[in-house]
Amino acid sequence: MESINTLKGYGKVSDQENQIPSPLPKPSSRKTIITTVSIISLLLILTIVALTAGAFARPSHNPPPVSSSKSLKTVCTVTPYPETCFKALSSSSSLKETDPESILELSLRIASEKVSTLSMSFRSIDDMPEEAAVKDCVKLYADAGSQLNETLTEIVTEKEKKGGNWMTEKVVGDVKTWISAAMTDGETCSDGLEEMGTVVGDEIKKEMVIANQMMSVCLAIVSQMKKLLVILH
Numbered sequence: 001m002e003s004i005n006t007l008k009g010y011g012k013v014s015d016q017e018n019q020i021p022s023p024l025p026k027p028s029s030r031k032t033i034i035t036t037v038s039i040i041s042l043l044l045i046l047t048i049v050a051l052t053a054g055a056f057a058r059p060s061h062n063p064p065p066v067s068s069s070k071s072l073k074t075v076c077t078v079t080p081y082p083e084t085c086f087k088a089l090s091s092s093s094s095l096k097e098t099d100p101e102s103i104l105e106l107s108l109r110i111a112s113e114k115v116s117t118l119s120m121s122f123r124s125i126d127d128m129p130e131e132a133a134v135k136d137c138v139k140l141y142a143d144a145g146s147q148l149n150e151t152l153t154e155i156v157t158e159k160e161k162k163g164g165n166w167m168t169e170k171v172v173g174d175v176k177t178w179i180s181a182a183m184t185d186g187e188t189c190s191d192g193l194e195e196m197g198t199v200v201g202d203e204i205k206k207e208m209v210i211a212n213q214m215m216s217v218c219l220a221i222v223s224q225m226k227k228l229l230v231i232l233h
Helices: 002-018 027-057 068-077 082-090 102-126 132-165 169-196 202-223 223-230
Strands: none
Touching: 002 102, 002 223, 068 082, 068 102, 082 102, 082 202, 102 169, 102 202, 102 223, 132 169, 132 202, 169 202, 202 223
C-alpha cells in the first residue's frame, strides 16, 4: 500500500512540474510595445489636428464678391472696343473704385489725356505751312479735349449735388452730346488727312486710333450706364 501511495504522490508531482507558467515578456519586448503604442497615439493626435484644421480652412459656401477685374471686363464688354477699354483702364494707377460711374469718370480722364497728347503731337509737326490738314487736327483735337473736360466737369458737379441721382435725362443727354462732338472732331481730322494725302508718322496714327476708340468707349459706357448699374449692384 505504501508503494501505491508513493506512486500516486509521484504522479501529482509530475503534473505540477508539467504545468510550466508562461514566460514574462523580456524588458526589451516591453519597451517595444510602449514605443509602438506611443507612435500610434501620436499619429492619432496628428490626424485629429489635421482634420480640425481642414474644417476651419474649408472655404465658405457664400459666393465671393465680384472682383475688380470682373467688374471692369463687364463694363468694357458693352463698348465697341472692349480690348482697348480694358487695357487702358486696368493699367491706370487711378483705378480705385470699380463701380460703373467711377469707371466712366476714369475713361473720360484717359480719353481726355490721350486727345491732349495727340493735339501736342500734331502741333510738333505743324511746321509745314502747306499742310493745312495738320493745322486743322491741332485745333480739332484741342476742341475734342475741351468737350471731354466739359463732360467730366458736368458729371462730377452733378454727383456732388445729387449723389446717386445725378443721371437725369438732361445730364445724360448733355454728356452724350459732348462726347459725340469730341468724336466728330477726331473723325474730321482723320478725314482731312486722308483727303489731303497728308502723311503722318506711325506713332501719331496709333495715337489717333486709341484716342478715337477711347472716346467711343466713353459714349458706350454712359449710354449703357443704367444697365450696368443693375448688373453690377
